[in-house]
Amino acid sequence: xxxxxxxxxxxxxxxxxxxxxxxxxxxxxxxxxxxxxxxxxxxxxxxxxxxxxxxxxxxxxxxxxxxxxxxxxxxxxxxxxxxxxxxxxxxxxxxxxxxxxxxxxxxxxxxxxxxxxxxxxxxxxxxxxxxxxxxxxxxxxxxxx
Ligand SMILES: [Zn+2]
Numbered sequence: 001x002x003x004x005x006x007x008x009x010x011x012x013x014x015x016x017x018x019x020x021x022x023x024x025x026x027x028x029x030x031x032x033x034x035x036x037x038x039x040x041x042x043x044x045x046x047x048x049x050x051x052x053x054x055x056x057x058x059x060x061x062x063x064x065x066x067x068x069x070x071x072x073x074x075x076x077x078x079x080x081x082x083x084x085x086x087x088x089x090x091x092x093x094x095x096x097x098x099x100x101x102x103x104x105x106x107x108x109x110x111x112x113x114x115x116x117x118x119x120x121x122x123x124x125x126x127x128x129x130x131x132x133x134x135x136x137x138x139x140x141x142x143x144x145x
Contacts, residue, residue: 005097005100006076006081009072009076009081009100009104010073010076012104013069013072013073013076013104013105014073016065016069016104017066017069017070017073020062020065020066020069021054021066024054024057024058024062027057028053028054028057068105069105071105071107072104072105082094082095082097082100083095084107084108084109084112085107085108086108086109086112086115086116088112088115090111090112090115091109091111091112092109092110092111092112093109094109095108095109095110096109096110
């Protein structure tokens, strides 16, 4: 993997993280508005206390995104970035650069991603209880006449 690309990607990831944290920070500030003049103290809080506070305000989606960003950054540091993590037989081993450009925190190559999605769809199909039926609702309506 080219160093230049890794550097650019890590900058991009850090930018995304900053943006996301900025939004959260704004939301925190918005919530604590109400006469209290503690805005600046938020930054001085012990970091895990602040993490906890940030965690509480995050949606699942945002939390996942933050984790994915941190994860990708760690993989860049650990020089494993761009390796597909699936380890199956048909794996291409490395995730293509065009794919990484579009999805900088992906952990699977195109092949494995498609394979995983197909499996997930299969599992979902088995789990589904079948189409919803609302027979009782229609019957009950007749009383209103
Ligand atoms: Zn793969």
